[in-house]
Amino acid sequence: MARSWKQAILIFHPGSGRANRLSQAIQKLTDSLCQNNWRITLRTLALDPKEMLDDELFSADLIIAAGGDGTVRTVLEAVTRAGLQTPVAIIPIGTGNLLARSLGLVTANESNRVRHAVDTILNGKATCIDLGKANGHYFTVDAGIGPLAEAIAAPSPNEKRRWKLLSYVWPLWKAVRCEPVHLKITSDCGIFERSARGLLITNAIDMGIGQGVDVHQMCDGTLDLCILNPQTYSDLIEIGLRFANWFFLGRASTHLPYEILQVRSAKIEVLQTAEKGLAPSEPNQSSVRAMGSKQVPMMLDGDINGLTPALIEVVPHAVNVMIPMDVYERTICRCSSAEQVR
Numbered sequence: 115m116a117r118s119w120k121q122a123i124l125i126f127h128p129g130s131g132r133a134n135r136l137s138q139a140i141q142k143l144t145d146s147l148c149q150n151n152w153r154i155t156l157r158t159l160a161l162d163p164k165e166m167l168d169d170e171l172f173s174a175d176l177i178i179a180a181g182g183d184g185t186v187r188t189v190l191e192a193v194t195r196a197g198l199q200t201p202v203a204i205i206p207i208g209t210g211n212l213l214a215r216s217l218g219l220v221t222a223n224e225s226n227r228v229r230h231a232v233d234t235i236l237n238g239k240a241t242c243i244d245l246g247k248a249n250g251h252y253f254t255v256d257a258g259i260g261p262l263a264e265a266i267a268a269p270s271p272n273e274k275r276r277w278k279l280l281s282y283v284w285p286l287w288k289a290v291r292c293e294p295v296h297l298k299i300t301s302d303c304g305i306f307e308r309s310a311r312g313l314l315i316t317n318a319i320d321m322g323i324g325q326g327v328d329v330h331q332m333c334d335g336t337l338d339l340c341i342l343n344p345q346t347y348s349d350l351i352e353i354g355l356r357f358a359n360w361f362f363l364g365r366a367s368t369h370l371p372y373e374i375l376q377v378r379s380a381k382i383e384v385l386q387t388a389e390k391g392l393a394p395s396e397p398n399q400s401s402v403r404a405m406g407s408k409q410v411p412m413m414l415d416g417d418i419n420g421l422t423p424a425l426i427e428v429v430p431h432a433v434n435v436m437i438p439m440d441v442y443e444r445t446i447c448r449c450s451s452a453e454q455v456r
Contacts, residue, residue, distance in 0.1 A: 119151050123171060125189050126180040127159040136207055139228050140180060143205060146232040152176075159185055163192035174200055176235065176436075182208015183255055187415045191252040194245060194432045201240035201434040205231045209274040209281075210416070212255045217243075217329060218441035230438070239442040243332045244317055245432040248424050251414055255316065257426055258413040259382055261292035262312025262342055267413045290350045294343055295410060296387045301339065301380035308373075312342040313382065315426045329437060329445040335430040339380055341373040379427040383407045 126140060144154045155174075159181070160166045166189070171177065177200055179189035186204055193202055206214035206227060214220050221230050248257040258266060265285035273281040294309040316338050317331075344350040386406050409421040 119153050120175040121153050122176040122178055123155045123157060123174045124178040124180060125157050125159055127185040139205060139207055142228045150236060159188060163188050163195060166192040167196050176201055176203060178203045178205060180205040180207055183210055183212055183415050184417060186213055187254045190254055190433050199434060201436050203235045203436040209278055217437050234436050234438050238436045238438050240434045241437050241442060241446060242431040242434050245429045246317055246337055247429050248414055248426050249420050251419055253414040255415045256314045258314045259422060260295045260310055260312040261289035263413040264411055265289040266416055267418045290344055290347055296385045298383040298385055299380055301377040303375050303377060308341050310341045310343040314340045329441060335428060336376045336378055337428045339375045339377050381423060381425050383423045384410045
């Protein structure tokens with residue numbers, strides 16, 4: 115006999131955002147959905163995605179991830195590993211909420227975010243997006259290598275809760291003073307070397323360095339490899355202003371101060387070098403002499419997770435996520451119509 119109601123599992127991390135904001139969001143969400151014939155089961159986040167796989171998860175009509183990018187990544191990884199087609203709704207209650215922001219799930223007024231999330235669950239559209247994988251670990255926003263990437267992972271949870279985006283200023287400032295890492299990149303685009311203070315592999319043209327994101331780009335079967343090498347503090351400020359313009363005002367940059375390549379997979383090695391210096395911008399040329407590879411930390415979605423060398427690959431159409439109907443019509447439908455015309 116078919117159920118007359120729908121079942122949702124709401125997974126949350128008690129440490130995401132402020133405790134009172136999290137509890138208020140969960141209460142508002144459950145009240146609203148229960149009034150619309152949903153039954154909600156609350157579960158705290160398991161650190162290992164495999165621990166979340168049980169009969170209850172497999173039988174749910176909807177899975178809800180409430181928290182920041184780390185919480186969302188763990189939930190999406192669990193759903194992807196299980197091969198579930200169940201849609202995932204995201205309630206953005208973290209510091210950056212970069213994936214949610216890129217999916218059009220973050221409103222300027224924080225008090226409206228739960229209402230916006232409920233509307234997306236009830237009236238939105240499930241859309242299948244790609245994920246990334248680095249050395250077997252999934253990521254939803256970005257993987258990174260180099261001083262700038264390590265700076266993104268530097269602030270503690272308490273610092274992020276207290277200072278929000280300002281908690282990244284000092285680590286990024288220090289990163290510009292660090293020597294660039296010398297990278298060997300083996301990808302579908304060829305084999306080449308670069309010196310850079312940061313390399314980010316993202317699921318859209320930048321996912322948070324100042325370029326607007328079209329949801330259609332997040333399901334195109336490719337990742338964007340961004341090479342950043344700010345030489346001065348003014349260069350870093352320029353990148354920061356582009357990010358702030360996108361993050362706070364939703365304005366995309368027309369000029370990107372870094373190099374971008376679209377790849378399906380890439381192997382990233384950090385090379386030992388015989389002398390300091392910056393590699394020229396042309397591929398296959400370098401002002402340094404490689405002396406073998408070395409291990410450096412790798413950042414995934416804002417946390418240090420493993421060491422190089424890193425094998426990065428896209429996982430096409432990995433998971434279904436709920437997005438607002440207006441975002442779906444503005445991006446997915448528009449791009450599908452354009453492809454049919456061609």
